[in-house]
Amino acid sequence: MNFSLSEDQTLLRNSVRAALDEQCKPAHVRAMMEDGGSGYSESLWAEMAKLGWLGLPFAEEQGGAGLGLVELALVLEEMGRAAYPGPYFASVVLAGLGLQAGGSAAQQEKWLPAIASGQARGTAALLEDSLDWDPAATTTTATKAGAGFRLDGVKRFVPWAHVADVALVPARAPEGVSLFLVDPRAAGVTLTPMVGIDLTTRWSEMRLDSVAVPADVLMGQAGGAGPVLEGLLRRAAVGASAEMLGAARRCLDMSVGYAKVREQFGQLIGSFQAIRHRCAEMLLEVEKAHAAVYYAAWALSAGAEDATMAASVCKSFVSEAARQVCGDAIQVHGGIGFTWEYDLHLYFKRAKALEPLYGDAAYHRELLVRGLAGSA
Amino acid sequence: MDLNYTAEDVAFRKQVRTWLEQNMPRQIKDLAERKVWHRKLYEAGYLGMGWPKEYGGQGARPMEQAIVADEMARAGAPAPTNGLGVGIVGPTIVVHGTDAQKRRYLRKILTAEEMWCQLYSEPNAGSDLAALRTAAEDRGDHFQVNDQKIWTSGGAIADWGLLLARTDPAAAKHKGISCFLINMRQPGVDVRPLKQITGSSEFCEVFMTNARVEKENLIGRLGEGWGIAQTTLGYERGGRALARITSYAVQYNHLMNAARRLKRNGRPILDDAVTRQKLGRIWADLEVERYGALRVLTMLERGEHPGAGGSLTKLSYSEFEKRFMELAEEILGPYGQLTDGVPAEYRLEVDTAVGDHGTWAYAFLWSRAGTIYAGSSEIQKNVIGERILGLPKESRADRVGGTR
Numbered sequence: 001m002n003f004s005l006s007e008d009q010t011l012l013r014n015s016v017r018a019a020l021d022e023q024c025k026p027a028h029v030r031a032m033m034e035d036g037g038s039g040y041s042e043s044l045w046a047e048m049a050k051l052g053w054l055g056l057p058f059a060e061e062q063g064g065a066g067l068g069l070v071e072l073a074l075v076l077e078e079m080g081r082a083a084y085p086g087p088y089f090a091s092v093v094l095a096g097l098g099l100q101a102g103g104s105a106a107q108q109e110k111w112l113p114a115i116a117s118g119q120a121r122g123t124a125a126l127l128e129d130s131l132d133w134d135p136a137a138t139t140t141t142a143t144k145a146g147a148g149f150r151l152d153g154v155k156r157f158v159p160w161a162h163v164a165d166v167a168l169v170p171a172r173a174p175e176g177v178s179l180f181l182v183d184p185r186a187a188g189v190t191l192t193p194m195v196g197i198d199l200t201t202r203w204s205e206m207r208l209d210s211v212a213v214p215a216d217v218l219m220g221q222a223g224g225a226g227p228v229l230e231g232l233l234r235r236a237a238v239g240a241s242a243e244m245l246g247a248a249r250r251c252l253d254m255s256v257g258y259a260k261v262r263e264q265f266g267q268l269i270g271s272f273q274a275i276r277h278r279c280a281e282m283l284l285e286v287e288k289a290h291a292a293v294y295y296a297a298w299a300l301s302a303g304a305e306d307a308t309m310a311a312s313v314c315k316s317f318v319s320e321a322a323r324q325v326c327g328d329a330i331q332v333h334g335g336i337g338f339t340w341e342y343d344l345h346l347y348f349k350r351a352k353a354l355e356p357l358y359g360d361a362a363y364h365r366e367l368l369v370r371g372l373a374g375s376a
Numbered sequence: 377m378d379l380n381y382t383a384e385d386v387a388f389r390k391q392v393r394t395w396l397e398q399n400m401p402r403q404i405k406d407l408a409e410r411k412v413w414h415r416k417l418y419e420a421g422y423l424g425m426g427w428p429k430e431y432g433g434q435g436a437r438p439m440e441q442a443i444v445a446d447e448m449a450r451a452g453a454p455a456p457t458n459g460l461g462v463g464i465v466g467p468t469i470v471v472h473g474t475d476a477q478k479r480r481y482l483r484k485i486l487t488a489e490e491m492w493c494q495l496y497s498e499p500n501a502g503s504d505l506a507a508l509r510t511a512a513e514d515r516g517d518h519f520q521v522n523d524q525k526i527w528t529s530g531g532a533i534a535d536w537g538l539l540l541a542r543t544d545p546a547a548a549k550h551k552g553i554s555c556f557l558i559n560m561r562q563p564g565v566d567v568r569p570l571k572q573i574t575g576s577s578e579f580c581e582v583f584m585t586n587a588r589v590e591k592e593n594l595i596g597r598l599g600e601g602w603g604i605a606q607t608t609l610g611y612e613r614g615g616r617a618l619a620r621i622t623s624y625a626v627q628y629n630h631l632m633n634a635a636r637r638l639k640r641n642g643r644p645i646l647d648d649a650v651t652r653q654k655l656g657r658i659w660a661d662l663e664v665e666r667y668g669a670l671r672v673l674t675m676l677e678r679g680e681h682p683g684a685g686g687s688l689t690k691l692s693y694s695e696f697e698k699r700f701m702e703l704a705e706e707i708l709g710p711y712g713q714l715t716d717g718v719p720a721e722y723r724l725e726v727d728t729a730v731g732d733h734g735t736w737a738y739a740f741l742w743s744r745a746g747t748i749y750a751g752s753s754e755i756q757k758n759v760i761g762e763r764i765l766g767l768p769k770e771s772r773a774d775r776v777g778g779t780r
Contacts, residue, residue: 001378001379001380001381001382001385001439001670001673001674001677002377002378002379002674002677003377003379003667003670003671003673003674004377004671004674004675005377006377009377070377256765256766256767259767260766260767260768267768267771268768270761270767270768271767271768271769271770271771272770273754273757273758273770275767276757276758276761276762276765276767276770277754277757277758277761279761279765279767280691280756280757280758280760280761280764280765281757283688283760283764283765284688284691284692284760287668287688288664288667288668288692291664291667291668291670291671292660292663292664292667294377295379295667295670298377298378298379299379302378302379302380304379304380309663310663312660313659313660313663313664316656316657316660317660317661317664361657362653364656364660365652365653365655365656365657365659365660366652366653366656367656368656368659368660369646369652369655369656369659372632372655372659373632373636373646
């Protein structure tokens with residue numbers, strides 16, 4: 001039993017942090033937020049490919065580094081800490097892990113090396129109008145059309161779809177919910193930007209009007225997407241938690257730093273218990289979130305008995321812990337923390353954007369009680 | 377990072393489980409029976425496990441200690457006695473005591489032949505422990521002790537006490553304190569049970585009037601008591617990390633069963649969406665406590681001391697316990713308040729280490745103590761803020777110079 005990072009894991013985290021500290025400073029984040037184009041930096045993307053981050057969890061024969069979810073969580077935590085603007089999560093976690101779990105050998109061969117090398121970007125369209133994360137709620141339809149299928153429906157909050165080369169799209173075929181690899185630029189696909197408070201993440205509404213796709217873009221068996229989607233949701237939930245953890249840690253660090261220099265009533269505000277105690281509570285939440293993220297990442301990687309429960313423990317806990325910590329950070333800062341000019345809101349909003357995604361706290365708590373009580 | 381237990385640890389766990397199945401008493405009626413059980417645990421090598429072998433311990437790894445405590449919690453085994461002796465006084469003597477003190481006291485702590493208490497808090501020195509006023513005056517061949525202690529766990533059954541007293545009233549607040557071993561069975565020591573809000577008396581008040589402490593029973597040097605107490609407090613915060621969580625999990629299962637039986641608006645409470653949310657939250661919190669305990673164990677296994685990190689652990693579990701018990705009370709309604717006449721389905725068979733079986737009502741009331749004893753939550757947050765986050769110290773009347 002060893003719940004600590006190995007030397008290699010620590011090295012990885014340090015190198016990711018150093019690279020992002022250098023190349024993803026707040027000025028870069030702000031430039032991308034205001035960017036009228038893609039909203040992310042191609043040169044940083046190429047750098048990330050070179051560093052091996054884009055293929056981190058893929059097998060070596062697929063151009064990956066063959067590492068596990070713990071390592072992926074380390075990278076994602078740093079992405080959250082830097083509020084990295086770009087399709088890393090969409091491409092590596094949503095498309096990459098989805099293809100890894102449910103793609104055929106040919107589909108993996110086509111996409112994973114391309115994602116790992118940075119040539120292709122992917123995403124997944126997991127939400128519809130109802131915002132229900134249960135794959136069974138899918139209403140987008142897949143109708144047999146010739147040798148292939150015709151897709152119809154509306155997907156919402158598809159991250160980085162505007163720069164994606166491939167999107168995993170769940171749709172209901174006569175056999176049940178199925179998963180398709182769709183080119184977001186294909187005829188019949190309309191993308192409309194959905195602009196949220198977190199400008200480091202770009203969402204689209206994806207409208208599918210009689211989108212014709214060939215038979216070979218079906219992942220696995222028709223009607224068999226449920227387990228793949230559930231597994232992907234769990235991994236995405238833990239990955240999003242890792243990003244929220246990074247954002248929360250950044251907010252904590254900024255608050256503690258500020259409390260050590262800001263003076264009121266002739267004293268440093270960190271000497272007041274009202275501030276000190278709040279910072280102590282923030283640290284406790286961050287440390288607990290750390291334990292929740294890395295336990296779940298390990299459990300999913302190792303196929304532990306409690307892996308499913310651990311993922312829900314993680315997302316339900318971290319969703320609220322991160323919101324609390326990032327919100328408290330604004331309170332510790334006072335007025336300056338409410339200004340656009342000060343960087344705190346970048347991390348506050350990043351965490352907030354992830355809070356409802358891949359199941360919010362309430363959704364995962366219900367899953368926990370189902371798991372414990374064995375009743376619906 | 378590998379959270380699987382080693383084959384060695386799995387085998388050890390199995391061995392402990394089998395031993396408990398064969399040796400665990402169903403119920404313990406009084407202190408004499410508890411001492412018998414204590415002795416049995418000691419002889420099996422399951423008590424004082426972390427103590428060095430030369431003093432009667434096992435020199436066991438922290439993981440082995442954790443496994444024994446965890447299996448005991450899982451089985452609902454009665455606690456041994458002399459917890460402060462084994463957990464705090466003994467280790468203090470091991471670290472700071474003379475050879476003669478070690479020979480005289482250590483073994484009898486392990487066997488519970490001599491029971492120990494800790495004489496620290498006073499009516500006007502609680503969170504501000506260093507404000508203590510109990511005086512130990514040098515009378516040539518011995519020290520003479522006067523004044524009052526309070527919140528003394530197990531004072532009524534203690535033969536000996538670990539005492540903090542002021543030996544130099546002229547010295548600075550934290551400098552004039554010394555640490556002693558005091559015989560509780562002497563005319564100058566008057567122990568009165570303190571009735572708590574639970575109705576029971578785990579704590580006592582101790583009045584000392586010209587009480588005698590032999591010269592050879594000074595621990596460390598004169599004026600070093602505060603530093604010694606700090607390491608002692610450290611032991612108290614390290615604790616039974618994993619076993620505590622397992623106890624919570626056992627109680628949680630009881631609560632789920634009650635939620636299946638009890639109804640609200642014609643349906644089992646367990647089907648109520650609001651209650652399910654609350655149950656889900658507490659379970660997640662409980663699991664996060666368990667993950668945290670595994671992190672602490674990892675540190676201990678490497679020989680690292682959690683230090684101020686122990687304050688995070690203590691703050692976390694004690695505050696969690698209050699939230700957990702509040703939910704239990706909410707689900708159990710008036711059943712949760714029964715101290716007698718509790719129907720079997722709503723009983724909570726917790727062992728309170730004082731010889732009687734507990735109830736949800738007792739556990740609920742007791743949860744209010746956790747955020748006060750061994751450094752209140754507010755004190756823990758001060759420690760976390762100053763020692764982990766490095767925030768500036770507050771301006772305090774007893775600190776010359778005020779803020780930095």
